[in-house]
Amino acid sequence: MTLVADSAVACPADGLVCRNCGAGYPLSPVHACVECFGPLEVGYDDGVLAAVTRASIEAGPANLWRYAGLLPVGQDPASRVSLNPGLTPLVRADRLAAALGMRALWVKDDSANPTHSFKDRVVSMAATAARGFGYDRLACASTGNLANSVAAHAARAGMTSIVFIPSDLEPGKIVQSAIYGGTLVAVDGSYDDVNRLTSELAETDEFESTAFVNQNVRPFYAEGSKTVGYETVEQLGWRLPAQVVVPVASGSLLTKIDKAFREMVASGLADPGDWRVFGAQSSGCAPIAAAFDAGHDVVQPVRPTGIAKSLNIGNPADGPYALDAVRRTGGSFASVGDDEIRDGMRLLARTEGIFAETAGGVTIAVLRSLLRSGALDPDGETVVYNTGDGLKTLDAVSGIVGPSVTIKPSLRAVREAGLFG
Numbered sequence: 001m002t003l004v005a006d007s008a009v010a011c012p013a014d015g016l017v018c019r020n021c022g023a024g025y026p027l028s029p030v031h032a033c034v035e036c037f038g039p040l041e042v043g044y045d046d047g048v049l050a051a052v053t054r055a056s057i058e059a060g061p062a063n064l065w066r067y068a069g070l071l072p073v074g075q076d077p078a079s080r081v082s083l084n085p086g087l088t089p090l091v092r093a094d095r096l097a098a099a100l101g102m103r104a105l106w107v108k109d110d111s112a113n114p115t116h117s118f119k120d121r122v123v124s125m126a127a128t129a130a131r132g133f134g135y136d137r138l139a140c141a142s143t144g145n146l147a148n149s150v151a152a153h154a155a156r157a158g159m160t161s162i163v164f165i166p167s168d169l170e171p172g173k174i175v176q177s178a179i180y181g182g183t184l185v186a187v188d189g190s191y192d193d194v195n196r197l198t199s200e201l202a203e204t205d206e207f208e209s210t211a212f213v214n215q216n217v218r219p220f221y222a223e224g225s226k227t228v229g230y231e232t233v234e235q236l237g238w239r240l241p242a243q244v245v246v247p248v249a250s251g252s253l254l255t256k257i258d259k260a261f262r263e264m265v266a267s268g269l270a271d272p273g274d275w276r277v278f279g280a281q282s283s284g285c286a287p288i289a290a291a292f293d294a295g296h297d298v299v300q301p302v303r304p305t306g307i308a309k310s311l312n313i314g315n316p317a318d319g320p321y322a323l324d325a326v327r328r329t330g331g332s333f334a335s336v337g338d339d340e341i342r343d344g345m346r347l348l349a350r351t352e353g354i355f356a357e358t359a360g361g362v363t364i365a366v367l368r369s370l371l372r373s374g375a376l377d378p379d380g381e382t383v384v385y386n387t388g389d390g391l392k393t394l395d396a397v398s399g400i401v402g403p404s405v406t407i408k409p410s411l412r413a414v415r416e417a418g419l420f421g
């Protein structure tokens with residue numbers, strides 16, 4: 001079982017490491033430590049990482065594979081199972097900044113990815129690893145966007161897929177998962193119920209040749225999220241932002257943006273500096289924010305409610321690590337209710353022309369809340385992450401925005417509606 005084919009770029013990954021006890025494992029489709037049951041992550045050979053330069057990255061393709069020298073898979077272009085996401089716009093958001101009283105704000109707009117969420121990044125890593133390990137079917141438990149991306153990647157690669165979602169997801173996400181032609185299983189239960197089911201399935205003989213992208217190849221999956229952090233640094237001109245606000249479901253994305261910044265400094269690609277990481281949750285599902293407020297290291301599971309369905313993970317796998325990244329960098333967590341989430345979506349849309357899904361509304365509303373509480377510095381350079389497209393969650397706002405007026409097709413009707421000013 002080998003992952004790395006001949007390639008001009010060396011693979012920097014030299015094994016899997018337990019995040020809890022530090023035990024080492026070969027690069028293989030395992031995700032939990034046999035010593036302590038802790039989660040595994042990819043470890044890197046510092047010497048190989050150091051060989052990556054700004055120039056070598058800038059000479060690469062205009063997608064996340066420009067960072068292949070910092071990733072565990074995909075050094076050989078022929079090995080990639082990918083829609084080639086990444087290098088999404090980093091939008092200087094002066095009008096939103098002015099509305100919020102901030103000095104320097106950017107929106108990293110990951111809704112521009114091929115299936116319109118940041119999940120294409122993690123699926124590119126997981127699917128490439130899965131094919132490298134010899135799996136012939138892709139699967140996942142999903143709050144929606146992951147299912148969209150897994151089904152699309154399987155279609156492009158000519159692999160089969162089976163994705164599991166809670167049956168009460170938004171219609172847009174159900175249709176987008178189904179259109180790519182794989183098997184879509186709607187489960188009457190929460191995401192946490194779906195996740196428990198797929199964990200059990202992954203252990204059965206019948207699913208032996210199926211890669212669950214966020215379970216048995218999770219260490220590879222998770223590394224994909226680093227690329228949005230690398231891009232932030234590169235697009236700022238190889239500088240670190242002072243503050244980032246990240247939407248949180250399992251907590252993986254948040255921990256990997258922090259890891260990306262640490263690697264950028266360690267490999268000399270960015271100048272050393274301090275950054276603070278802030279986590280955004282909806283109050284319908286805020287188990288990590290609650291642990292932060294209570295000063296706990298352990299996250300107490302909750303039963304999720306509320307419109308930010310893509311973030312509705314009540315028992316977050318990376319909760320303790322997200323808490324650690326936020327505490328270590330001097331950031332904090334905040335959570336916001338459904339009305340604030342809708343207001344956040346509208347504020348971003350009308351100031352910057354970016355229509356975010358509910359998760360983006362959470363992030364903008366939390367940004368506002370952190371400014372009000374004084375936790376976030378309005379003068380610090382700040383990047384917020386929009387992780388999904390508003391067309392996926394139309395229902396969240398369709399009741400509160402619509403035509404200003406409906407008229408007959410005549411000049412008289414335009415005048416009578418007061419549209420001549």
Ligand SMILES: *Cc1c(COP(=O)(O)O)cnc(C)c1O
Binds near residue numbers: 119249250253388
């Ligand atoms: C999956 C997802 C996230 C965050 O996921 P993590 O599990 O915390 O990595 C954020 N926004 C959107 C839109 C998502 O689909």
Ligand SMILES: [Zn+2]
Binds near residue numbers: 021022023034035037
């Ligand atoms: Zn361990």
